[in-house]
Amino acid sequence: MTQPAVEEVRKRSIVKRVLHISLKVIAAVVIAILLFIAIVFTVKKISSHSEQKRMEQYGQLVSVDGKHMNVFIQGKGEETVVLLPGYGTAAPALDFKPLLSELSPYYKVVVIEPFGYGLSDQSRKERSSANIVSEIHEALQSLRIDRYILIAHSISGLYSLDYVNQYPNEVKAFIGLDSSVPSLSEQKIDSSDIEPLKWFRNLGFARLQLKLSADPYEGLPYDEAAKEQLDILIRKNMYNTTQLNEAVSMYSNFKAAEKLTFPANLPVLFFVQANHPATDRWIPEHEKQIQNSVHGEMVLLDAGHYLYRSHPKEISEKIRDFTGGINSTD
Structure with a gap:
């Protein structure tokens, strides 16, 4: 060779x-x-x-649209306030606990856990503002609660715009906890975008993600029992189908809300973070929402988006002052 x-x-x-x-x-x-x-x-x-x-049960299940929605009630005050959570809050009744503790000596506090949240069932129904508002209202009606102050965190502020216009004779006032505004829309998400997240969740990687993430309740006024249950429910509800469908509907919900305003005669109080990390329009856009209100106020807090976790006492005291002023003019 x-x-x-x-x-x-x-x-x-x-x-x-x-x-x-x-x-x-x-x-x-x-x-x-x-x-x-x-x-x-x-x-x-x-x-x-x-x-x-x-997992421990809390609150009570009420029938809504043929499913079960969990509602937590604390306090026996003459005035009723209804708390609505921000997007993805795993267990609203437990998450609102610091604010609940401050409000319940003075009010009857009702925390709604929408479908896909807390201990409530999931729903295959479109997560449009109209459907979410109708479901919340049905829950309150089943409890015979028909006159109340609406308090909403984040995205629930957007749904509340629809709500207060649908049921003006029931809502005495609106209080926003760093609530969303229609002019600052979320990015559009298509149904195809959430499919990888379903696989991510179903295979168990959402749980791994949480394991590697910082504890959102570290150093805040939550006892160990509440933190354990929150931990369990975060893992149970993270990326569930109902919440992912809500994310898909979010862009259209923002667009629909652009046509809405708070009724001029509805008292409105905003608690807003003073330094938004992503936009300098956060405060001006909230100011626009109350510019025509006969009784509109805004309180700036040196806090993050979940300001009710870190500033429950300050928020509660201002709410009591605000609602006292409303009642004195009724």
């Missing part, structure tokens, strides 16, 4: 060995990935089963 032929055979042999080693490495990597996914999924199944047994 000639020298060039020998060299060619040697090169082919090297290529084959490299290819063989590469295939073995790729196979090992694929097996490792599949094994990792299997471990994450197994941990999810075992942990979910364990947490299900440790």
Whole structure:
């Protein structure tokens, strides 16, 4: 065999060995990935089963649209306030606990856990503002609550614009907790965009994400029992189908709300974070919402978006002052 032929055979042999080693490495990597996914999924199944047994019931279930919606009521004051959560709040009744503790000595406080939140059922119905508002109203009607002050955090402020115009004879006043405004819309999300999140959740990676994330309740006035239940319900409800569908509907809900304003005769109080991390229009856009109100106020707080967690006492005191002023003019 000639020298060039020998060299060619040697090169082919090297290529084959490299290819063989590469295939073995790729196979090992694929097996490792599949094994990792299997471990994450197994941990999810075992942990979910364990947490299900440790989950404690609270509040009461009311029938809404043929399903069960959880409502938590605390306090026996003559005045009723209804609390609505921001998007993705895993367990509203527990999350609002610091503010509940401050308000309940003076008011009857009703926390609504919409479908897909807390201990409420999920819903396949479109998460339009109209449907969400109708469901909340049905829950209150079933409890024979027909005169109240509406307090809403974040995205529920957007739904509340629809609500106060639908039921002006029931809502005495609106109080926004860093509530969303129609002019600052969320980005559009298509239904195809949420499919990867469903796989992410179903395989157990949402749980892993939470494990690697900071504790949102660290250093805040929540006892250990409440934090344990919040931890369980965060894992139960994160990226559930109802909440993902709400995200898909969010853009159209913002667009629909652009046509709405608060009734001029409705007292409106805003608690707003003083330094929004993403936009300098946060305060001006809230000011526009109350510019025609006969009784509109805004309180700026040096706080984050979940300002009711960090400033419950200050918020409660201002709410009492505000509602006292309303009642004195009735």
